[in-house]
Amino acid sequence: MSRFLESIIRFFKGNSPAVIGATIIGTFVLLAVFAPLIAPYGALERDPIKYKITDETLEKLAGIEGMSAEIEATLAALKGHGFEDKHEFLRTIETQTGTEIPLPLQKRIAGYSRHDPGHEPPSRRHWLGTTRAGQDVLSQLIYGARISLLVGFGAGLIGTVIAVLMGVTAAYMGGKVDELLVFMMNVVLVIPNLPLILVLAAFLGEAGPHSIAIIIGVTSWAWGARVLRSQTLSIRKREFITAAEAIGESKWRIIVVEMVPNVINLIAGQFVGTTLYAVLAEAGLEFIGLGDPSVVTWGTMLLWAQNNSALIVGAWWEMLAPAITISIFGGGLALLNMGMDYVSNPQLKGGGNMGLWKKRYNEIQQKRLAKARNDKELA
Amino acid sequence: MSLQPIMEVRHLVKDFPTKQGIFTKQYMRAVNDVSFNLYPGRALGIVGESGSGKSTSARVISLQYPRTAGEILFQGNDIATFTDKASVMAYRRKVQMIFQDPYGALNPVHTVFHHIARPLQIHKIVQNKSELEDKVYSVLEKVGLIPVEQTAKKYAYQLSGGQRQRVCIGKTLALGTEVVLADEPTSALDVSIRLGILNLMEAMKEDFNTAFLYITHDIATARYFTEEIAVMYVGHMVETGDSRDVTSNPQHPYTQLLLSAVPDPHKRGSRISLPEVEKKEIPTWRPESRGCPFASRCPHTTPQCREQMPPLTKLADNHFVRCFLHGG
Ligand SMILES: Nc1ncnc2c1ncn2[C@@H]1O[C@H](COP(=O)(O)OP(=O)(O)OP(=O)(O)O)[C@@H](O)[C@H]1O
Ligand code: SF4
Ligand SMILES: [Mg+2]
Numbered sequence: 001m002s003r004f005l006e007s008i009i010r011f012f013k014g015n016s017p018a019v020i021g022a023t024i025i026g027t028f029v030l031l032a033v034f035a036p037l038i039a040p041y042g043a044l045e046r047d048p049i050k051y052k053i054t055d056e057t058l059e060k061l062a063g064i065e066g067m068s069a070e071i072e073a074t075l076a077a078l079k080g081h082g083f084e085d086k087h088e089f090l091r092t093i094e095t096q097t098g099t100e101i102p103l104p105l106q107k108r109i110a111g112y113s114r115h116d117p118g119h120e121p122p123s124r125r126h127w128l129g130t131t132r133a134g135q136d137v138l139s140q141l142i143y144g145a146r147i148s149l150l151v152g153f154g155a156g157l158i159g160t161v162i163a164v165l166m167g168v169t170a171a172y173m174g175g176k177v178d179e180l181l182v183f184m185m186n187v188v189l190v191i192p193n194l195p196l197i198l199v200l201a202a203f204l205g206e207a208g209p210h211s212i213a214i215i216i217g218v219t220s221w222a223w224g225a226r227v228l229r230s231q232t233l234s235i236r237k238r239e240f241i242t243a244a245e246a247i248g249e250s251k252w253r254i255i256v257v258e259m260v261p262n263v264i265n266l267i268a269g270q271f272v273g274t275t276l277y278a279v280l281a282e283a284g285l286e287f288i289g290l291g292d293p294s295v296v297t298w299g300t301m302l303l304w305a306q307n308n309s310a311l312i313v314g315a316w317w318e319m320l321a322p323a324i325t326i327s328i329f330g331g332g333l334a335l336l337n338m339g340m341d342y343v344s345n346p347q348l349k350g351g352g353n354m355g356l357w358k359k360r361y362n363e364i365q366q367k368r369l370a371k372a373r374n375d376k377e378l379a
Numbered sequence: 380m381s382l383q384p385i386m387e388v389r390h391l392v393k394d395f396p397t398k399q400g401i402f403t404k405q406y407m408r409a410v411n412d413v414s415f416n417l418y419p420g421r422a423l424g425i426v427g428e429s430g431s432g433k434s435t436s437a438r439v440i441s442l443q444y445p446r447t448a449g450e451i452l453f454q455g456n457d458i459a460t461f462t463d464k465a466s467v468m469a470y471r472r473k474v475q476m477i478f479q480d481p482y483g484a485l486n487p488v489h490t491v492f493h494h495i496a497r498p499l500q501i502h503k504i505v506q507n508k509s510e511l512e513d514k515v516y517s518v519l520e521k522v523g524l525i526p527v528e529q530t531a532k533k534y535a536y537q538l539s540g541g542q543r544q545r546v547c548i549g550k551t552l553a554l555g556t557e558v559v560l561a562d563e564p565t566s567a568l569d570v571s572i573r574l575g576i577l578n579l580m581e582a583m584k585e586d587f588n589t590a591f592l593y594i595t596h597d598i599a600t601a602r603y604f605t606e607e608i609a610v611m612y613v614g615h616m617v618e619t620g621d622s623r624d625v626t627s628n629p630q631h632p633y634t635q636l637l638l639s640a641v642p643d644p645h646k647r648g649s650r651i652s653l654p655e656v657e658k659k660e661i662p663t664w665r666p667e668s669r670g671c672p673f674a675s676r677c678p679h680t681t682p683q684c685r686e687q688m689p690p691l692t693k694l695a696d697n698h699f700v701r702c703f704l705h706g707g
Contacts, residue, residue: 239483246441247498247550248471261488 018339024332156275158217167228
């Protein structure tokens with residue numbers, strides 16, 4: 001176990017893309033797990049405010065029958081306050097003004113200050129504004145993370161497990177089995193992925209998150225299987241595999257216990273990559289309406305924003321918030337993947353290519369200097 | 380010989396496909412008409428240059444490759460009759476190979492404990508966990524990997540070459556292996572630690588009556604460790620006999636060449652280096668090849684040598700040679 005921890009520390013040490021990526025992913029996971037504790041509102045909860053005095057209200061009420069200066073002053077003072085209950089709203093006005101308000105006026109005040117929960121720009125009550133239905137965008141993002149992450153990681157897991165089993169089995173078994181599995185990989189590879197997903201999703205009707213995870217998972221393993229196959233082919237020739245066969249290990253155990261742990265970093269990269277693809281594919285599927293629109297995810301948030309013409313009516317927050325969230329999460333996964341590449345390909349580490357060139361240049365300069373000095377001494 | 384052999388190899392042949400056309404298949408014969416016996420508590424050394432079919436013989440015996448022709452008898456039964464899982468497992472338990480590169484033979488992701496424990500678990504040699512631990516530790520102690528508990532936790536990269544080879548030998552001890560096919564077990568190791576490994580195997584011969592097939596390039600260690608030596612050249616056994624006879628009184632021109640390369644026969648662990656041979660001088664043997672395999676390099680070649688394969692001729696009680704200079 002301590003070796004496991006050690007290798008994790010070694011992985012992150014000096015590997016800033018991995019650290020940043022893992023921090024982002026970790027934050028999202030925490031948000032998703034503790035959504036009910038963190039989200040200020042429920043995912044589908046509408047803004048409960050039914051009455052609210054605005055400039056418009058004041059304008060419409062100005063100078064109408066029964067209106068007094070006191071009432072007007074109170075209304076002006078209450079501008080912007082929201083009330084959930086009609087009686088509470090009217091009683092507050094009465095007590096603040098100190099007089100009774102005649103019934104017809106009461107009706108008109110209530111009528112003109114009716115609050116239609118709709119697009120509300122970001123404010124202190126709603127940090128990221130509300131949707132057209134008056135739902136808190138931030139809360140939807142947090143709750144949506146639960147499904148989106150679950151679908152992403154779920155599909156990533158399914159795709160990776162299939163890729164590992166297919167790839168490693170092909171490499172280990174060789175011969176006819178290998179040929180058959182490679183053929184299957186190639187078939188899945190040449191079928192364009194997104195159209196296949198679209199057909200499957202359309203076939204299932206409004207696909208719930210589980211179906212989407214499965215669809216994405218079973219269509220996204222082929223590339224990974226090929227990569228894993230070619231990598232494990234070299235392990236298959238190592239003598240410890242022969243030695244394991246010689247002591248009578250079963251084929252299954254040789255694949256899972258002797259071979260797979262040797263490519264665990266590749267598998268982790270595979271998982272991260274497939275998850276990234278799955279999160280994007282899920283959002284895409286739901287955005288074009290092939291998902292279940294009643295489930296709150298980042299994809300359906302985009303779908304609703306589009307349906308509500310959010311950008312046209314100026315409610316940019318409803319569209320931008322999920323879009324940026326998906327980008328940040330995707331970026332986090334991509335960074336993590338990059339960090340893993342650094343480990344499996346150490347040349348990339350330490351300041352990218354420029355650093356490498358600089359190092360080479362310095363080496364060459366130093367060699368030249370040494371040679372010049374040498375020549376001088378000889379002369 | 381009054382001893383009962385545990386392993387008898389009779390006229391073993393192994394072909395590998397080389398070129399595979401649509402209508403034609405070409406083969407190279409890596410092992411041709413090889414026969415030998417292995418006896419409990421004794422070692423047979425197989426000596427020869429690179430590509431002479433030493434490893435291939437061992438790999439056929441350890442079921443890594445199927446044979447092309449010939450017989451392999453284990454305790455009197457042809458191993459071709461071992462088709463059910465139980466008898467294959469029993470055979471695997473009794474016959475184990477040790478490889479040249481002990482680093483490659485140990486899985487880098489597993490500890491020493493795993494490597495010793497798996498054979499014990501697979502063959503149900505132990506019943507429970509505490510018994511497993513006891514047995515693993517006792518094996519590690521036998522092969523000199525102490526302190527045992529610390530060593531058990533280590534990974535291959537934390538061990539020296541000699542220690543790694545000891546782990547591999549430990550596996551055969553754990554299994555109770557009766558025939559060890561040691562394929563150049565010391566050639567990847569520092570000269571200074573070779574002797575330790577050889578002594579460990581020597582002790583196995585004496586204490587556990589293990590039979591050894593000891594494959595090597597190094598005729599000096601073969602003389603030190605083995606009772607009998609078989610000299611191989613491009614897939615053929617050209618001379619066999621008691622180690623002392625073969626090394627002190629070599630009869631085949633190839634054996635004489637091998638021995639002329641040994642700088643000092645009395646210096647222990649001295650390395651031999653054969654006279655540089657151009658690769659093209661070493662022929663590739665094919666099923667249709669004729670003549671003596673050594674004809675292209677032999678100083679005594681006659682026209683007959685190029686036409687006919689010399690028969691294996693008995694020179695003394697246990698000394699055979701395949702050369703027209705001696706009978707045939
Ligand atoms: N799996 C294989 N497929 C095809 N040819 C093979 C295979 N294994 C061995 N050979 C060929 O068989 C011949 C004998 O090889 P082998 O490994 O038995 O030699 P060796 O005596 O062990 O040599 P070395 O001392 O280098 O280990 C070589 O020419 C080799 O190319
Ligand atoms: S048979 Fe002929 S070629 Fe072969 S080793 Fe003897 S003398 Fe040389
Ligand atoms: Mg070999």
